[in-house]
Amino acid sequence: MKQLLILSGKGGTGKTTIASAFIRFSDPEAFADCDVDAPNLHLVTQQGSVSNKKNYYGLPRAKIDVTKCIKCDICRQNCRFDAILLDGTYKVDTFACEGCGVCEVLCPANAITSKPAVDGELLLYEKDKNIFSTAQLKMGSGTSGLLVTEVKKQMKEAKPDAGFAIIDGSPGIGCPVIASLSGVDMVLIVAEPSLSGISDMKRIMETAQKFGIKTAVCVNKFDINIENTEKIEEFCIKEKVAFVGMIPFDKNALKAVNKGMTIADVDCAAGKAAKEVFEETAKRLFEKGDETQW
Amino acid sequence: MIMEKNNMKIAVLSGKGGTGKTLVSVNLAAASEKAIYIDCDVEEPNGHLFFKPDDKKEKEVSVIIPEVNKDLCNGCRKCVDFCRFNALAYIKNRLFVFDEICHSCGGCVMLCPQNALTERKKSIGKIIEGVSEQVYLYTGMLDTGEASGVPIIKELFQKTKDISDKDIFIDCPPGSACVVMESIKDADYCILVAEPTIFGVHNLNLVYELVTLFKKPFGVILNKYMEEKDPSEEFCIENKIKILGKIKFDKVLGKLNSEAQIAVRTNEKYKVIFTSLLETVKKEVRNETASDS
Numbered sequence: 001m002k003q004l005l006i007l008s009g010k011g012g013t014g015k016t017t018i019a020s021a022f023i024r025f026s027d028p029e030a031f032a033d034c035d036v037d038a039p040n041l042h043l044v045t046q047q048g049s050v051s052n053k054k055n056y057y058g059l060p061r062a063k064i065d066v067t068k069c070i071k072c073d074i075c076r077q078n079c080r081f082d083a084i085l086l087d088g089t090y091k092v093d094t095f096a097c098e099g100c101g102v103c104e105v106l107c108p109a110n111a112i113t114s115k116p117a118v119d120g121e122l123l124l125y126e127k128d129k130n131i132f133s134t135a136q137l138k139m140g141s142g143t144s145g146l147l148v149t150e151v152k153k154q155m156k157e158a159k160p161d162a163g164f165a166i167i168d169g170s171p172g173i174g175c176p177v178i179a180s181l182s183g184v185d186m187v188l189i190v191a192e193p194s195l196s197g198i199s200d201m202k203r204i205m206e207t208a209q210k211f212g213i214k215t216a217v218c219v220n221k222f223d224i225n226i227e228n229t230e231k232i233e234e235f236c237i238k239e240k241v242a243f244v245g246m247i248p249f250d251k252n253a254l255k256a257v258n259k260g261m262t263i264a265d266v267d268c269a270a271g272k273a274a275k276e277v278f279e280e281t282a283k284r285l286f287e288k289g290d291e292t293q294w
Numbered sequence: 295m296i297m298e299k300n301n302m303k304i305a306v307l308s309g310k311g312g313t314g315k316t317l318v319s320v321n322l323a324a325a326s327e328k329a330i331y332i333d334c335d336v337e338e339p340n341g342h343l344f345f346k347p348d349d350k351k352e353k354e355v356s357v358i359i360p361e362v363n364k365d366l367c368n369g370c371r372k373c374v375d376f377c378r379f380n381a382l383a384y385i386k387n388r389l390f391v392f393d394e395i396c397h398s399c400g401g402c403v404m405l406c407p408q409n410a411l412t413e414r415k416k417s418i419g420k421i422i423e424g425v426s427e428q429v430y431l432y433t434g435m436l437d438t439g440e441a442s443g444v445p446i447i448k449e450l451f452q453k454t455k456d457i458s459d460k461d462i463f464i465d466c467p468p469g470s471a472c473v474v475m476e477s478i479k480d481a482d483y484c485i486l487v488a489e490p491t492i493f494g495v496h497n498l499n500l501v502y503e504l505v506t507l508f509k510k511p512f513g514v515i516l517n518k519y520m521e522e523k524d525p526s527e528e529f530c531i532e533n534k535i536k537i538l539g540k541i542k543f544d545k546v547l548g549k550l551n552s553e554a555q556i557a558v559r560t561n562e563k564y565k566v567i568f569t570s571l572l573e574t575v576k577k578e579v580r581n582e583t584a585s586d587s
Contacts, residue, residue: 009338011311011468016493037469038309038500040493059378080399095475100399101378139503142472145441171311171468172337175441178394194552196316196340203338206438225552258492258525 001030001156003165004285005184005213009204011171013192014220017253017263019168020044021274024264026282029162032155033134034180035170036120036147042134044262048127052158056135056150058119058143059099062092068111075103075112095140120147124158131158145175152183173207181211186285188244189217193228201232205241215241216284218277222246244280247273302579303462305481305510309497311468313489314517314541317551319465320344322575324558325568328460329429332450334477335467336419336434336443343554347424347431355434355446356415357398362389366410373402373411394441419446421453427559430460443467447476455480470497470504478505483579484512485538488526495525502535511582513538515571538578539571 006019016035023031023045033041064075066089076084083096084103092103094117104112119141125132133155135147148170155165167184170176181187187208191201201217208215217236222229229246236243250270253263263271306319320341323329333341360373360382367389374382374389381396382389393416403411419436432454434446454462466477478484484505488498498514505512513536516527520543530537541547547564550557557564 008311010340011338012313012489013311035469037471037474038311038497040310040496043492043496078400078404098397098399099378100397100401101376102399102401102404105376105401105405137471139470139500139507140475142475144469144471172335173438174337174436174443174473176471177337178439178441192312192552195343195554196338197552199340199343200338203438210439224548228552254491258490260492 001162001165002285003167003184004281005167005169005180005187006190007169007177007180007187007204007208008171008190009173009200010192010197013190013197014247015190016040016044016168017257018190018218018220018247018274018277019166020262021264021271022166022278024262025275025278026164026166027130028164028166029129030131030133030155030159030165032132032151032165032167034148034151034167034176036135036137036144036151036176037170039134039136041168042125042132044257044260045132046260047125047130047132049125050123051126052124054122055118056120056122056147057116058141058146060114060116061094061097061099062101062103062112063115064090064092065111065113066090068109070109070111072108074106074108078102078106098142119143122150122154124154131155133158145179148176148179149182152180173203177204177207178211181208181213184213187213187215188281189215191217191219191232193219193222193225193232195228198228198232198235202235205239216244216281217241218244219246221249223248242284244284245273245277247277301458301461302576303464303480303482304485304575304579305464305466305478305483306485306487307466307474307478307501308468308487309470309501310489310494313487313494315468315487316340316344316465317517317557318485318487318515319463320556321558321564321568322572323429323463324556325565325572326461327428330454330457330460330462331429331431332454332462332464333431333433334447334450334464334473336436336446336473337467339433339435341465342422342424342431342433344556345424345426345429345431347426349425351423353421354417355419355421355449356417357445358400358413359393359396359398359416360391360402360411361414362391363410363412364388366408368408368410370407372405372407376401376405394439419443421446421449443473444476447473451480470500474504475508478508478510481510483575483582484510485575486512486514487517488514489518490516490520490524490526492525495529498526498529502533511578513575513578516540518543536578538574541567
């Protein structure tokens with residue numbers, strides 16, 4: 001399975017807009033949304049009906065049985081996450097608890113146990129021969145990286161023979177992004193021509209390269225600041241990263257999205273440009289031979 | 295007992311990325327007489343690009359992770375069995391620690407019967423302090439390749455917890471996961487920045503749930519506002535959410551922002567807009583504190 005992951009570093013540069021257009025252009029047998037704490041891809045891909053819905057359990061949280069608690073304070077003193085609260089009785093702050101189990105193992109009264117907690121929902125959609133794997137992290141849960149791994153696992157298990165998969169990623173460079181990077185064949189970075197966008201692009205590029213994944217860059221809303229777009233292109237040339245095209249700012253893109261459609265579904269400048277970016281990207285993804293040419 | 299507080303701590307968040315969190319927090323701080331700006335988007339901090347602070351001070355942030363003394367380790371695997379994050383593995387008669395997965399809970403070190411595990415510091419990023427006119431900046435920056443910025447955010451708040459004479463503006467990361475929770479935990483008030491797309495509304499709904507869960511008073515700023523039909527505005531009206539202000543879609547502002555210029559400092563029109571927005575926010579915060587007591 002060739003997997004294309006779409007990332008951006010900075011949020012709101014157009015990952016989902018571009019991922020959804022790519023899905024229209026290529027009709028991949030499998031696709032996924034790894035932005036588990038703010039998923040949006042399902043809003044525009046008209047992916048058919050839910051064929052599987054299951055609870056996602058992250059790490060269990062500690063629970064103190066106050067009838068057994070001898071108030072020795074050992075749990076509170078040893079919790080590195082400040083998750084044990086003392087307010088008359090000892091309590092666990094379930095938002096702060098990371099489920100490490102230190103308190104449980106140290107408690108001399110055996111008053112602490114770990115309780116599994118539902119941290120979100122995994123969803124699998126099916127339409128014709130295609131599957132779409134996505135999830136929603138429960139508000140207040142911390143284990144987004146683990147859920148990203150589950151989303152990708154669900155996608156692979158549902159369609160083990162798929163030749164091509166498109167994965168929409170999350171903003172940032174931390175745990176969910178790192179989890180989404182594992183096992184993909186290529187990352188397309190959607191950059192934005194602002195100084196913030198450039199700074200963020202460099203950091204996500206560095207992150208992808210640390211994990212040894214080949215990378216390409218496209219610029220969205222390139223005409224908002226042409227000089228900055230040129231700076232991005234120059235940077236890519238210097239760093240020998242493939243620059244696969246530019247997409248203009250287009251009000252029709254916003255209109256399409258607000259109707260639950262992709263920019264590939266309407267006749268617009270952004271959609272046409274995205275098609276070219278897709279072709280350039282696909283060419284590089286399926287390219288055989290010397291990978292160092294990148 | 296209610297503590298006397300002269301300042302307010304405001305967190306700016308959005309769920310979706312790119313809706314204008316940095317635009318709002320930077321400009322509100324710049325419109326204040328005396329302000330602290332804290333960049334909690336430690337994965338992709340951008341506020342410093344706007345403020346271009348002087349007198350920079352850097353401080354490394356580190357976490358504590360275990361280190362193996364292989365002469366003392368007898369392969370009992372107590373640590374491996376204990377670690378719920380699978381950050382330790384005993385392979386081919388050797389104990390391995392996977393630094394980047396470790397959550398620094400310290401459990402393995404406490405449990406090792408041979409005292410073969412000790413702790414060492416590992417740098418994960420830094421905090422940069424600086425000054426830009428009347429704004430004092432704290433920027434958290436996570437090293438690339440590191441998974442969690444939470445320890446940096448904790449350190450940012452540790453450093454700023456005793457400040458009581460300046461208003462504090464917290465620029466949050468996107469999303470609604472652990473880093474966002476950590477960023478809003480101590481805030482007096484939350485500003486949710488929304489954009490006029492169905493993506494924006496969907497994610498606004500998520501942070502709306504989050505601030506409700508944390509029982510934080512909040513209001514919404516509609517950014518890139520368009521007269522036609524703003525789905526985020528409809529959402530606010532439906533859910534009776536306070537709209538603090540509307541920032542109209544404007545190419546001039548877009549250009550200033552793309553060049554990392556602070557609109558309040560370079561454009562008279564936006565100075566007026568953000569100063570009045572700041573007044574609205576202050577009034578809201580006062581009302582909320584009054585109704586609390």
